[in-house]
Amino acid sequence: MALLNTPEIGRRHSLFSNPDRHTTDSSSLGVLRGPSLEDYDIDDPNEPSTLTLNIGGKIFKTYAQTLSKLRSVKIDEICSRARKSELFFDRNPEVFAAILDYCRYSELHLPRNVCVLVCRKELAFWGVNESLISDCCKKYLMDCTNEIQLQESLYAEFIRLRPKKACDAKNTRERIYNLLHHPETSTAAKVWAAFYYILVLVSVGSIFLSTVPQCRVPVSSEQLPPFYQSDHDHDNHSLSKRSLDDDPGGVPVVNVTHFTHPIFSAVYSSDYILQQMETNSKIRMMVTTKVVPALEFLDMVCMIYFTLEFIARVITVPSRLRMFMHFFTWCDLMYLIPVWILWIGQLIDPSFWRAPENITYFVFLEFLIVARVLALFRVANQYKALRILILSMKASLGEILLLLVFVMLAMIVYSSLIYCVEIFIVGSMDNMFEGLWWSIITMTTVGYGDMVPKSGMGYLVACICALTGIILIGMPVPIITSNFHKYYGFRNTREEVAQPSPSQETNVISPTRNEPD
Structure with missing residues (x-):
């Protein structure tokens, strides 16, 4: 027979009327002191009626005055109904036992074998405020809550954005979107992704090779303005060039020390660039040379491919606003816009970008084209380990x-x-x-x-x-390493649960939900 709790009646000292009953002393640290055997008088005629509650198939018997400490409308209704008959609640008995212990000892401890989400739902159902949880269990509650939030963030990052299979796509737009963004959806998407990765590596390699003097050739005379070309009759209005063999860097040397063109005196930045051409071999090589035809052809292919790919992504993306708020979108634009501006300007006038009034913009746009290397981050973003590291x-x-x-x-x-x-x-x-x-x-x-x-x-x-x-x-x-291992472990667990084996799929039992009366 279960031990019944005692109410606050005249000649017996109740647990709630005497708070010292559940305090600890130096000889019994951490041990709760509840009612002793002497506090129970089974033969007392004034003993109040007991309540019988069936919580999830487990019988609980207690006094109404014990539950009244919760001061909940639901508890008051239970007490009035339970005096007449046994009440059944399809709730968790472990959490209710903890709530009943709170009514007895004024300390609320969470059962460790129950998920904190279930505990919170049960506490809310019985009208118990979470602030009543004891300090020893609050840390456990917060740690478990943080882990759940961590799992939800991973769910939003990986599971919620999991692409549909190609056969499940509703229309052509979704198929193209999966083709461009999710290589795992189909074989065609894998081929497209492989081709994209190859072109990214080729374009990045082209940038590196373009900085090597052996991979550059002098620009043609039609691509240089007249004042760049040698004119021995007008030394102070022309720039003299030496051959590639005379220059240690392998690029033409431009002498602008005595250059007095009026445009350069008006545009300080252009004057500064031309002065750098005399002392800085890198600037001199950038202005007076161009890449070899093979690299120029590769750059043209990459420019056309990345442009078409970007347009296709803009057309098929579900949310263009979200797309343009993404970092990698602006990385693509930092490469595409300058390269098209340079190409159109050169198409209109071969010597347009090397004119003194445009040379500063030419150097600046060449710098922006280097943003092409940021496309490597977009390639790496396909790997979940990198996304875990970012998280x-x-x-x-x-x-x-x-x-x-x-x-x-x-x-x-x-x-x-x-x-x-x-x-x-x-x-x-x-x-x-x-x-x-x-x-x-x-x-x-x-x-x-x-x-x-x-x-x-x-x-x-x-x-x-x-x-x-x-x-x-x-x-x-160590903190970053610990977070990485924690995220990585949660991600693997999510994927294992989300993708059951074929044997598990055949043995799945559909659960039914029973609502409480």
């Missing part, structure tokens, strides 16, 4: 920001210290801004060696600075 970094954003704050504070402190201890050393740390550069290089253990302390105190500050950097930078690494 891990987002989850660790607070720790990373805290690290940056500590590093900035350390930079300020050590730059001030190194400047003070090196104040009497000539040629060492001329200002604190140089100290900032030195401190970040030292803390990250890079150590370029361009700035080094030259005194004993400077060596001491450098040692402490390096040790501080090792400690600071090493702190968030």
Whole structure:
């Protein structure tokens, strides 16, 4: 026979009227003290009626006054009905047992063998506020809640965006969208993705080869404005060129020291670019040469392919607003817009971009074309491990920001210290801004060696600075690693559950839902 709880009646001391009954002392730390055997008098004629509740098939008997501590409208209704007959509730008996213990001991502890989502639903059903949960179980509740939120974020990232199979697509637009974005939907999508990846690698390789002098040839005379071409009769209005063999860099050298064209005096930026052409072989090579015809053909093929692919994505994407809010979309535009502007300008006038008034824009657009390498991130985005890493970094954003704050504070402190201890050393740390550069290089253990302390105190500050950097930078690494393994494990679990084996599919039993009376 179950032990019945005692009400608050005259001659017996109830648990709720005497709060000291459930407190702990130094000899029994952490042990709840409930009613003793002497508190129960079975033969007492004044004993109130008991309640009999059937919770999920498990019988609970208690006093109405015990449940009244919850002060819930539902509990009051239960007490009035249970005095007449046994009440059945198709609810979780484990959670109800914890609620009943709260009525007895004034402490609410969650059962660890029940999911926290079920616990929350049961607490809401019985009208119990979550703020009543004991401190020892609140951490468990928060940890489980965070894990559930973590799983939901992964669900939104991978499962919710899982593409449809090609045969399930409702129309041609969806088929083209799956073809462009989801290689796993069909064989054609895999072939398209493979071709796209190859062209991305080819285009990136073309960019690297375009910076090698051996892969460039001088531009034709029609692509150079008249003042670029050699004119020995007008030395001060022309630019002299040397052959590729005379220049160590393998590119023509343009002499603009005595160039007095009026346009250059009006446009400072163009004048600066032309001055750089005399001293900077990279700028000189960019302006006076072009890539070899083979690379030029590859660039043209990539330009046309990526343009058609981008237009197809714009047409078939479900939400264009969401597409243009994506980082990779702007990476594509940073490449496509400059390359088409350069091509159209050269088609109109072969010497258009090398004219003095346009040369600055030409160099700027050439810089933007390098954004083509960012397409590698879009390729890598197809790999779920990289997306897991990005989610891990987002989850660790607070720790990373805290690290940056500590590093900035350390930079300020050590730059001030190194400047003070090196104040009497000539040629060492001329200002604190140089100290900032030195401190970040030292803390990250890079150590370029361009700035080094030259005194004993400077060596001491450098040692402490390096040790501080090792400690600071090493702190968030385990957190990021832990988040990555946690996300990766949850993702694998989701995929295993979402894709049952054929043997499991044949043995699936459709559950039925029984609503409570």
